[in-house]
Amino acid sequence: MAYNSQCEHNPGIGRKMKSVCNHKWYEGATAPLQLKKYTQRNNCIEKTYTLGNNSSRSNCAGDGINLFGIGRISHTTCTTFLILAALIHTSNATATDIALDAKATLTHRIDSLNLLVYTFLLTLTVLTIWLFKHHRVSWLHETGLAVIYGLIVGAVIRYAGTSTPLVHLEVDPVGDTKFNQSLPPDTLWMKFPGKLTPNTTDKDPIQNKTYAYAFRGIVYDVEENEIDLKATFDPEIFFNIILPPIIFHAGYSLKKKYFFRNLGAILMFAILGTTLSSFLIGAIMYGCVKLMPEYLSSSFTFLDTLYFGALISPTDPLTILAIFHDLHVDVNLYALVFGESVLNDAVAIVLSGAIQNYGEHYSSTGGFETNAFFKSLSDFFCIFMLSLLIGASMGCFTALLTKFTRVREFPLLESALFVLMSYSTFLIAEASELTGVVAVLFCGICQAHYTYNNLSEDSRTRTKEIFELLNFLAENFIFSYIGVSMFTFPKHHFDAVFIITGFVTAAIGRAVNIYPLSWLLNLNRKPKISSNFQHMLFFAGLRGAMSFALAIRNTASEARQTMLTATSLIVIFTVVIQGGASNFLLNWLKIPVGVDEETEQLNNYRVRSSDAYLQDVDVDVEGAGGLGDAGAPGAMNVKRNEKAFLARIWGNFDTK
């Protein structure tokens, strides 16, 4: 048995390593069978390993964007490829070179297959969504569908695939090397086979060659690091590729009139509510983990549970808003849910960053220190406000650029400019160590508010359509991934108590966010938030992409892994069950659906005393003016009884 013998012949790795063999390599129902197959073809077994650098197909120069480095996937398809590879590569060049080449090629193929799995999942989701829409199925929504398909495919990959462990070797510096740096080196060079005795026949000795190894990170736990990763992506991909278009689209497609009209309530829910909910969840969870078995509770610090609070607090608008949109639900409710969930994503990411900084940089003990607390607090506000500033100013800069140059004569150039400026907002924020996601959100809002009006007709539809499509693909990808990763991501840690408490505190946190704050708001708000609206707001607290992305970002400790598992399950449950039930709840709470925005707007001219939910609604059409070339509001320029204080100040400033 090739795998076992490798373990046994690795005394430098020791007992733990061996337990990995027993524990992981036979993982999955069909694994032993597959293993046997591999062992029979002993000479091509090495090809099943995957490399760290997936891009060096021809071992050529330049390192950098690891295109397909999606981690490791292993399908039964691989075996087919192995046979193919064995057939094709009957060659005369150096054995090691050929094997390495084949290995790199196989890695590239497996990575392509891996991406293909997700493309297939998305295609399937698209087709099923169409069927559902066609047959007017309302009890399951597209994101729920993506999650369910993801779960199925994840289970198949986990139990039908074979595992492809990484082979590792412990090394020491050569001889009497002196190295006077306080950091580990960036690359290691090792001669191979060098002092090792390679597994080849004597008549075909392997030439000594030097290979480079690039720094990857600290090895926390021998067992954890040894597990193969199947169909998993780098967590940073969510923050740098998947979330930005989603968040930008949210800002760009904001219905600004209703957003600004409800700005006070939205800011209250998003900033105060999310912070409140985070700390409450953090506190309850901390109390809970202290009651848990010793081995787990010792892993959690208060900062960990607080981080959990921050990541589980933001709500996800996707599912609920898609339903609202389909049903033409009351626009103010729509604006509240939308505005809140867009902003609380921004709050949560900055808050969790501040909590992390508190633990890593400011606090020496991890307990409460006034100094560190205020440093983190100032971090939170500085990063949030600076990111907002960068986003807003880039948005306004684009508006000026499109207004004062006549680039709109060439729509393609204009659209390219729009995309480039928006993307550079993200990059500028990231390069300044701020939060790119927050910056693109406010950039998107400003682009919608100002730039949009300056664009040519062609660019308007083009930019809208592009970001709509990007958003659709990104959100479905992330929900598929949540499903798949439940099975394939190796760093899950199931703990029933934590998960159940997680569910309960998530609901409590949401309730604390909505009900007391609504009561507070209603004291001084004319279109009061009715209790049915409050229930709907409570119920609309699905957790989604941002929670998951924050949870999977750091899975170094057992505590973090437990949090990831709980978060994944909460996301899956809320998206599938709550998302599916929201239709019924809308009926049950008698929330008006089928409200056309135009009708709504017309209704606003008369005081709708018959309207049980929103009394005394005003129009704030002026907000659409500003820097842009918007069509003159004309007869609609009615402005009376303005109640949203912040919106008024901003509107006044904005329209000057």
Next chain:
Amino acid sequence: MAYNSQCEHNPGIGRKMKSVCNHKWYEGATAPLQLKKYTQRNNCIEKTYTLGNNSSRSNCAGDGINLFGIGRISHTTCTTFLILAALIHTSNATATDIALDAKATLTHRIDSLNLLVYTFLLTLTVLTIWLFKHHRVSWLHETGLAVIYGLIVGAVIRYAGTSTPLVHLEVDPVGDTKFNQSLPPDTLWMKFPGKLTPNTTDKDPIQNKTYAYAFRGIVYDVEENEIDLKATFDPEIFFNIILPPIIFHAGYSLKKKYFFRNLGAILMFAILGTTLSSFLIGAIMYGCVKLMPEYLSSSFTFLDTLYFGALISPTDPLTILAIFHDLHVDVNLYALVFGESVLNDAVAIVLSGAIQNYGEHYSSTGGFETNAFFKSLSDFFCIFMLSLLIGASMGCFTALLTKFTRVREFPLLESALFVLMSYSTFLIAEASELTGVVAVLFCGICQAHYTYNNLSEDSRTRTKEIFELLNFLAENFIFSYIGVSMFTFPKHHFDAVFIITGFVTAAIGRAVNIYPLSWLLNLNRKPKISSNFQHMLFFAGLRGAMSFALAIRNTASEARQTMLTATSLIVIFTVVIQGGASNFLLNWLKIPVGVDEETEQLNNYRVRSSDAYLQDVDVDVEGAGGLGDAGAPGAMNVKRNEKAFLARIWGNFDTK
């Protein structure tokens, strides 16, 4: 001096390493100054190094797509960040952890900055293009502009920036490890500081921690591998991210009527012409390098020069076609240039792959072997035809899917489906070890031919616009990169003789492609290719993205580096000079411009005896029918005197 002392204290690395220090670390005009600055802040000097895993911002789990791993860039901006970093990170945690964290953060920032440079370049190009178009400047085109801006920024980065060398360490396996594999391990684990003596004070000793290092590739040359990479990308990015949308767009925007009418000539030029040109260039270059100094000529094999022939033969349509498009040049000339350059990209990539396979897998000597030659030949045809098949069948499958489901009721779903199917074509081809780029080309042609007609109005404009924008951004990015990399890519090797011969043979190869084949074609072709058209075809042989991508893919040997330099220069020269001059040449050759496609079409109904260039032109409007729901050609369904034999056969088959 921290850098020097590091070298001197590394006896395991030896003299060569030291020469690197002298040679590279002081590279650039301001480098010594910067170095001094760094040395003064000795405790944060480590932060300037960049890591192999750029994504492990928090050292967390999961490896995979290395988002911003663009290699290394170093701006003067970095110094600002370093100071910032030094100010912010005044902390109590373990020194190494903090330093590693700062290093990872800095890497992420630098990568963001790096991308920002390109975003800025593209923005600048967009704005300048607009100015040029606005003022009707015709002597410089957008791709030429992108190259020139790239050159300027590349020079600035090279001479104004500081270099950030990678620190490497030679290692051996721990003690008495036995390792019975014939391949080097995937990861190395090293204890740090372990046996090393780190450069810290005694009162703050560094804890021993295990770090993982991932396999990167073979170290060919100690000096070359030590150079820092500035603002460079993994070459594979071109094949997996940049080229696919460009090539797909080419296929998707093909004017199929004129393409199919000129199919015979196009196939002749593209397949026969490119192969002929490749072998001729390869042969001449081989003769030439044998006359060169020994150290270089020994590095070249006939396969190398043949590879050069294959990579320099494909022509780039971008610049010339943009000009043709702006001027409404004769549609048949347009179709010839366009069709040829689209197809010869496909031919070149498969041909170069076959040449590489010949060298690596089939031939033991590198010389001519009948067996190996025929294996490579069958490779060439199999890969080309199978890729074509995959592309075409995925295209047709999408057409069927859009025809027989009513997914067009939901344009967003439909567009998503379209994008997903097209992308999966690329992935399927890559996963089957075929050529993804060729597959997407034919997928694009089929999508335009069949699927396009089934799409909803909304999806038609959306898909057109999306791919137009993607194509625009991708092509400008690649030309900027060609400019920047002239200065920043470390593996250039200038050799005047090779470069000059490269220019001459590139022209000869183009001439051999055009003139003899045109003569052959004219024997049996009714709308003869006039000599002025032939001159224009010769002149339209700009080299572009594909040549560059193939050249930069493999820069392991000195021969390959010399080829990269020659290719880059040929691309830059042809794009800037030939592209700029093509306007004048069109005038000088009296080629009809301002031909409206509709006018042209109307003219086709009468035999234009006055037309000196194309006698007896026919209409083949039927080709637009097929699987699609195209509007019935109606009165235009005229079909007489069809001369393009292949087009007729295909048309007959296609319209059944």
